[in-house]
Amino acid sequence: MTSNKIIAEHFVSKKLENTTFFQQALISQENKVRVSKVVLQMMKQMPLTDYNGNPWVKQYNDITKTSFFKGIPEKDPQKQTDSLVRDIRELIKNNN
Secondary structure, X not given: OHHHHHHHHHXXXXXXXXXXXXXXXXXXHHHHHHHHHHHHHHHOOOOOEOXXXXXXXXXXXXXXXXXXXXXXXXXXXXXXXXXXXXXXHHHHHHHO
């Protein structure tokens, strides 16, 4: 996340609008880590928590309403999160 913030700051300071392949790859990796954490917590039936360990949804099916979930691209250009998002959708179906 820090690397993405540094790169984004660089692009803003240079007034560049396009993201580079490197930036896309880092964003994709960040999404993969976030989604992997959610899948792991759901598999262990743990509360979904933010970076500080605070729960951020009360029920698993509420995750689809969050900006976190809506911010994950439907088709990740790096193909890093597609299967993980499908896993989350399956886990939500099974937990309802």
